Amino acid sequence: MRRRDFLYLTGVGAGAALMPSALLGNSISVEQALNPVDVALKKKMADVALNTAKSLGATYADVRIGRYLNQVIATRETRVQNIANTESYGMGIRVIANGSWGFAATNILDNDNIAKTASLAVAIAKGNSKLLTEPVKLAPQKGYGEVSWKTPIEKNAFEVPIKEKVDLLLAVNAAALKGGAKFVNSNIFMVNEQKYFASSDGSYIDQDIHRIWPTFTVTKTDAANGKFETRNALSAPMGLGFEYLSPKDSEKIKGGPVTMYKKRYDMMEDVIEAAAHVEEKLKAKPVEPGKYDLVLDPSHLFLTIHESVGHPTELDRVLGYEANYAGTSFLTLDKWESKKFNFGSKLVNILADKTEEGSLGAVGYDDEGVKCGNWNIIKDGILVNYQTIRDQAHILGLTASQGCCYADSWNSIQFQRMPNVSLAPSSTPMSAAEMVKGVEKGIYMFGRNSYSIDQQRYNFQFSSQLAYEIKEGKIVGMLKNAAYQANTQEFWNSCAQLCDKNDYRLGGTFSDGKGQPGQVSAVSHGSPTTRFNGVNVINTGRKIG
């Protein structure tokens, strides 16, 4: 639901008129957002909670004091639809008592109420322990003392004047309309998580995390035929500051049918291309269904990686903890234990990571005080590992957590969330343009569009913002209504060629949903342009009325 609320702020959600209005938190002034809470005060508050929990019999306790700031600027054609600054501030206390987890949260942060909340968490743990089958087993974690971490940004987006952001978006809209678009929505989402973590292990961790996502949708209608087409921005949500919106030639890849962006994005250039693309999409040739070699750009492939590799390697899903909502996984423990399960072709190397600069998953420490790192999930095509947290690490025989714990708010319970899961580039030099030259009958896809996958992550269907037909090594024109359907293992085994590190880019999402009550998390997926041979493509065109 919260994802919907976030989208509602932009007014672009389908049928926004039918949705109730909602805000993420309390609205605040920009100046207020720039004043973090004093670290010494946070330590004092955390100690009240930790000491209370321990005195009531908790064998472990952690405290998260979170200040979650969001800014959204939403525009449509020539007008500003919404400018919202929101803040949510409070404390979540998690404890183990009688071998069970308990959790309670509050936004009233005086000592009495903190102590009351800590005792409620202990009482809930003791209550839950009556239905316990096995006591919680935590992987050991040393305390780090007082430490801090900050997203390495160049320009804090919250410090950039609103007017500058509004001017940029309205200029983007003007360029789209000038280019022939009928409608255009553009938005910038900015997030700053000021998070403080303390635990009975002796860690006091202060983190300042930044994320940004500029995006647009350009629409062109063909009233005579009752048709319309859209093209979304090819930007990525990033773990960067406002510098992401300062274009840089060295961060662009030109020469293909579309300009591609690395860690700097040129929103004006992209929207001008988008306006031309919607015109072309209205006239594009419908795809002939059949088998094609697919050349997938990172702006598209990231979501296929997310759904078909990221989710099935979440250990809590494998074990059945998400069975009632997100589902389970086909990557059962026996496949991992065999050490020979062929997830993909030998070219496929997939890394889990919480450190890559500019990525959405990069933090110093996770939400249970574990220092972040990276590890292989798929090595030379074989399943070698999963993603996990402190209370499940022992199942994999690990002596430490992999640092994948996250909660989307101070009042949400932290649980296992996906780190960045990325496809490693080839060490053999290869550009996207060269890759296209080697394809006889193929489709080149850019940008995320429709996506769907089953609850165990076998069967999926994806489509793109842009699809180009490749014939005998050349791009011959745009296609419409193309979607590919495949089985995860077959698809990754059809991986035939990867571009090198010069082509590697990050895609990502701000709103990966999981859990009940639902929580969102932001995650990046890096990859180079990659070729998959002989994939089944269907035509999704239909006629109604």
Added chain:
Amino acid sequence: MAILSKEEAQAILKKALSYSKAEFCEVSLGGSEGGNIRYARNAVSTAGQISTMDLAVSSTFGKKTGSATINEFDDASIAKVVKRAEELAQLAPENPEFMPPLGPQTFQESATFNPVTAAITPDIRAEMVAKSLQVVKEAKLEAAGFLENGVRFNSVMNSKGLFAYNKSSDVSFSVTVRNQEGTGSGYVDQSFNDVAKMDTLALTKIAAKKATGSAGAKAIEPGKYTVILEPLAASDMLGNMFRGFDARSADEGRSFMSKKGGGTRLGEQLFSENVNLYSDPMNPDIPSATWNGDGLALKRTQWVEKGVVKNLAYSRYWAAKKGVEPVPGGRNFIMEGGNKSLEDLIKGTEKGILVTRFWYIRSVDPQTLLLTGLTRDGTFYIENGEIKFPIKNFRFNESPVIMLNNVEELGKPVRMGNLMVPPMKIRDFTFTSLSDAV
């Protein structure tokens, strides 16, 4: 504290308005109190209790509006949030689509609140879950489920004299039951305003029966089949469609309700003649509030009658621009059906597929409302009026608009979330591939 009576809410809203210096001021106050319990692998995994209350103020000078919210309710805090909204309004750009607020309106008393549901405690939630666990433990199956209940109030008041208040309660329960081998899975999902209607034991038995019944599924070829969609599956398909009953996006030419040559499909025969859809806040099985955030009264609204599009939702702005009366969107959607049960529909089917539910539904093409997704938690082959055997899950690519042109028969409507949907028999439903998922 989080759930205020009409009079208590009114007093805070009046106080907030008394501080306003703006040309127009709208204040709203809402709060909720609720709890949840989650279980997996036959044991409770998490449980929590959350309570919130917020005051939102929206102040307008000319066509410049600013909004602010607060969760403290002493006089100084209320004065501060009003001042903050006024400051933001002065800084805001003009909104050419601003509509002055409505004056006093009369609203029907809603039927959304049930005191027994409101009184659910953590112990009662644990008991309800214990009943569900009892079923699966006895049958040597595995359950993962979620039970949530809450009470909520909403109230609004504006400087032109409008006041509205609503209080509601709800409880929802879902459970996935799987066999220990992981070869069979079943699911149920129900929500009610009245907890007396929620029987977690009986519901878990249905999910358990599907879990054992769906084990050993056979693969059949994808293609076009006659399907019987259980109400849950039917609601999965229709939920997406109702959002498209919006006049503005249709007029703008970017909706399946847009007409070739311009305008909307209002008045067109878009569905089979046996399709009738409406919203009604006073429906006893699925009551909703009787007003919306714009201060418009919600009334019974017929969206589709005998397959013809009778109404589209018009916001106050779009209605004024088009010279028509505003039509608020519905809070509930009801599709009429007949008196037959699901079993009756199965009995009358020579060959077909029974679908329990769909999963991971995404829009593929907004022009035709084409959706893709998969069957899940119990898909069965029907022959000569009987369920013959479980079949492997399918991916579908189908539009609810096409689907509602292929309606053969409808059963008795059942509540599913904010929809009342009948089980339905549909011909030529398009399955495009097989999935190994259980």
